[in-house]
Amino acid sequence: MATPGVGAACLAPSAATAPRRRADPARARACHARPRLLQLVRRRCVAELSREGPASRPLHSPAQQLAPPLVPGLLAPPTQAPSPTTEPDAGVGDLEPELHLEGIDEDSVDRTVVVVSEQDSEIMDAKEQTPAKVTRSIVFVTGEAAPYAKSGGLGDVCGSLPIALAARGHRVMVVMPRYLNGSSDKNYAKAFYTGKHIKIPCFGGSHEVTFFHEYRDSVDWVFVDHPSYHRPGSLYGDNFGAFGDNQFRYTLLCYAACEAPLILELGGYIYGQSCMFVVNDWHASLVPVLLAAKYRPYGVYRDSRSTLVIHNLAHQGVEPASTYPDLGLPPEWYGALEWVFPEWARRHALDKGEAVNFLKGAVVTADRIVTVSQGYSWEVTTAEGGQGLNELLSSRKSVLNGIVNGIDINDWNPTTDKCLPYHYTVDDLSGKAKCKAELQKELGLPVRADVPLIGFIGRLDYQKGIDLIKMAIPDLMREDVQFVMLGSGDPAFEGWMRSTESSYKDKFRGWVGFSVPVSHRITAGCDILLMPSRFEPCGLNQLYAMQYGTVPVVHGTGGLRDTVETFNPFGEKGEEGTGWAFSPLTVEKMLWALRTAMSTYRDHKPSWEGLMKRGMSKDHTWDHAAEQYEQIFEWAFVDQPYVM
Numbered sequence: 001m002a003t004p005g006v007g008a009a010c011l012a013p014s015a016a017t018a019p020r021r022r023a024d025p026a027r028a029r030a031c032h033a034r035p036r037l038l039q040l041v042r043r044r045c046v047a048e049l050s051r052e053g054p055a056s057r058p059l060h061s062p063a064q065q066l067a068p069p070l071v072p073g074l075l076a077p078p079t080q081a082p083s084p085t086t087e088p089d090a091g092v093g094d095l096e097p098e099l100h101l102e103g104i105d106e107d108s109v110d111r112t113v114v115v116v117s118e119q120d121s122e123i124m125d126a127k128e129q130t131p132a133k134v135t136r137s138i139v140f141v142t143g144e145a146a147p148y149a150k151s152g153g154l155g156d157v158c159g160s161l162p163i164a165l166a167a168r169g170h171r172v173m174v175v176m177p178r179y180l181n182g183s184s185d186k187n188y189a190k191a192f193y194t195g196k197h198i199k200i201p202c203f204g205g206s207h208e209v210t211f212f213h214e215y216r217d218s219v220d221w222v223f224v225d226h227p228s229y230h231r232p233g234s235l236y237g238d239n240f241g242a243f244g245d246n247q248f249r250y251t252l253l254c255y256a257a258c259e260a261p262l263i264l265e266l267g268g269y270i271y272g273q274s275c276m277f278v279v280n281d282w283h284a285s286l287v288p289v290l291l292a293a294k295y296r297p298y299g300v301y302r303d304s305r306s307t308l309v310i311h312n313l314a315h316q317g318v319e320p321a322s323t324y325p326d327l328g329l330p331p332e333w334y335g336a337l338e339w340v341f342p343e344w345a346r347r348h349a350l351d352k353g354e355a356v357n358f359l360k361g362a363v364v365t366a367d368r369i370v371t372v373s374q375g376y377s378w379e380v381t382t383a384e385g386g387q388g389l390n391e392l393l394s395s396r397k398s399v400l401n402g403i404v405n406g407i408d409i410n411d412w413n414p415t416t417d418k419c420l421p422y423h424y425t426v427d428d429l430s431g432k433a434k435c436k437a438e439l440q441k442e443l444g445l446p447v448r449a450d451v452p453l454i455g456f457i458g459r460l461d462y463q464k465g466i467d468l469i470k471m472a473i474p475d476l477m478r479e480d481v482q483f484v485m486l487g488s489g490d491p492a493f494e495g496w497m498r499s500t501e502s503s504y505k506d507k508f509r510g511w512v513g514f515s516v517p518v519s520h521r522i523t524a525g526c527d528i529l530l531m532p533s534r535f536e537p538c539g540l541n542q543l544y545a546m547q548y549g550t551v552p553v554v555h556g557t558g559g560l561r562d563t564v565e566t567f568n569p570f571g572e573k574g575e576e577g578t579g580w581a582f583s584p585l586t587v588e589k590m591l592w593a594l595r596t597a598m599s600t601y602r603d604h605k606p607s608w609e610g611l612m613k614r615g616m617s618k619d620h621t622w623d624h625a626a627e628q629y630e631q632i633f634e635w636a637f638v639d640q641p642y643v644m
């Protein structure tokens with residue numbers, strides 16, 4: 001059986017010079033053996049268009065009108081309209097009145113001049129965005145995006161990078177699930193049913209998903225609705241662990257994301273077939289595989305490209321190989337997802353270790369690969385940091401780049417932050433001292449300006465090095481210090497945080513849960529932010545900390561090493577640095593860095609103020625990163641699709 005994508009990708013020396021991946025003849029034969037089916041599908045499409053009548057008829061070219069059903073047997077609109085879960089059927093014609101591209105030729109427009117509403121134009125003015133040299137249609141696909149749904153940094157990035165790209169003139173859509181879990185439903189209140197629904201043949205059935213849409217901050221936010229996204233718990237699991245059907249849930253997302261640009265008339269126009277798909281982590285990783293296996297062979301999306309953004313290699317979407325037929329992919333594409341666990345990782349003598357790996361599928365089919373820092377882009381090619389994908393990623397080094405994340409300064413800005421009791425600037429830090437006092441009051445800790453207050457915010461996960469904090473606490477609590485931790489995740493660490501709080505009532509607070517406002521108040525109110533991550537692809541909390549004049553103490557790994565410069569009192573131009581990056585990752589080194597930071601805080605006030613101010617003066621805004629993403633996109637479009 002041919003295995004497109006795998007061996008080929010392993011050997012690929014350079015994007016510029018490597019021969020394009022081509023569908024092998026066996027696969028091509030299999031695809032073309034179905035002309036009658038294609039004809040039927042085309043006929044059904046035309047019939048469907050006539051039935052819908054002129055009001056909802058697409059305005060694009062006839063070729064584009066036929067595009068969606070070119071995928072054999074796939075995605076036919078259901079014969080009966082579904083009943084949307086909550087919102088009334090607004091219909092395509094009833095989308096929001098502000099047509100962001102109305103009257104503009106989609107292909108020729110210079111989108112830098114598109115101003116859609118007073119509010120948007122204010123945002124653009126305030127940011128003084130530089131326009132992109134070339135503007136594109138960009139489709140982000142993600143498991144989460146703030147403020148709709150966020151479990152961590154992926155949500156932050158996918159909630160803000162699209163806005164930064166739109167502000168530079170691109171047409172940007174974000175496709176993500178419409179999670180309704182009781183508590184976050186209000187986040188989707190302004191998203192309306194588009195009138196579009198498709199059926200996705202996978203996992204032994206034909207599953208209907210509907211599309212909701214909100215146009216905000218110049219971005220088309222598209223929400224894929226399906227009952228599997230409506231359940232209590234977090235985005236990916238509940239108290240019993242990860243949901244057992246996550247592979248199904250994100251297979252639906254990927255199929256829906258491939259259809260969205262072809263069928264959704266957003267602001268009156270579809271995105272069409274010339275898009276840059278930005279696929280984030282494993283949840284979106286089937287997209288480039290689908291483009292290669294199910295669209296391009298039929299002439300669709302040949303002008304599109306894909307960029308895989310790796311936020312965290314720890315999650316790859318690996319399931320037993322027996323689920324492959326459920327994915328609706330042609331059998332000959334098995335090799336693209338094929339994953340064999342080493343013997344030591346197998347459970348018993350009969351276990352062959354055969355699995356499918358979604359992220360690997362994108363590593364071997366995406367046109368470009370980006371990690372969220374330069375440091376991490378090297379680490380993923382090493383046995384220590386590559387989580388089993390290092391050889392494949394090394395084989396794609398020529399298309400692998402690192403871009404450090406930015407931060408959303410509308411959300412994370414100590415001068416305007418709505419979650420803070422007081423505001424402050426780099427020139428007047430008095431508000432920060434007041435934020436500290438308020439935080440101490442809120443947490444029930446003694447209100448003291450002189451005691452160093454250390455914070456930790458994050459998912460309670462092996463990645464974040466919580467076990468080191470746990471080991472260091474008895475020593476640390478002997479010092480005159482206060483420590484607050486905010487986090488949720490591993491129940492064992494949650495329990496430890498609670499019990500530690502009762503052991504050190506005047507010094508330690510463990511806030512178990514997920515609260516964005518509390519995370520802002522900790523970031524502003526603390527003096528030091530601790531991040532002893534085992535690995536950290538980029539890390540956002542250290543960037544937020546610096547922006548808020550809170551000095552980061554981090555393990556020097558990945559994006560932490562790239563962004564935190566260790567304090568040097570004897571630099572060429574005087575004192576330098578924005579924090580402490582310690583290495584190797586040991587309890588002793590971490591305590592040493594914390595003690596150095598605390599004594600600088602207590603005994604060298606001017607040096608401490610210098611550290612705070614240098615951190616606050618760094619430009620962590622998205623604009624620079626957005627420009628780098630544009631460069632990656634341009635390189636992708638210079639090349640033919642990696643898998644044709």
Ligand SMILES: Nc1ncnc2c1ncn2[C@@H]1O[C@H](COP(=O)(O)OP(=O)(O)O[C@H]2O[C@H](CO)[C@@H](O)[C@H](O)[C@H]2O)[C@@H](O)[C@H]1O
Nearest residue numbers: 152153154311458459487513514515519537538539540541
């Ligand atoms: N209990 C809680 N309450 C409130 N807010 C909480 C919280 N726990 C975490 N957060 C928030 O979640 C975000 C965490 O972002 P990080 O980038 O630090 O790590 P994460 O590992 O989730 O992201 C992954 O993706 C990002 C984005 O690319 C990379 O920066 C990172 O290295 C990679 O591991 C921050 O906004 C933080 O404030």
Ligand SMILES: OC[C@H]1O[C@H](O[C@H]2[C@H](O)[C@@H](O)[C@@H](O[C@H]3[C@H](O)[C@@H](O)[C@@H](O)O[C@@H]3CO)O[C@@H]2CO)[C@H](O)[C@@H](O)[C@@H]1O
Nearest residue numbers: 151152153154155236237241242281282311312315459
């Ligand atoms: O934004 C925070 C992170 O969110 C994502 O990670 C999630 C991951 O993609 C999910 O699959 C899930 O991970 C579970 C994992 O699949 C399972 O095998 C088991 O180890 O439990 C995990 C936790 O439930 O949840 C992750 C979030 O906790 C995203 O992929 C990361 O980049 C982000 O760092």
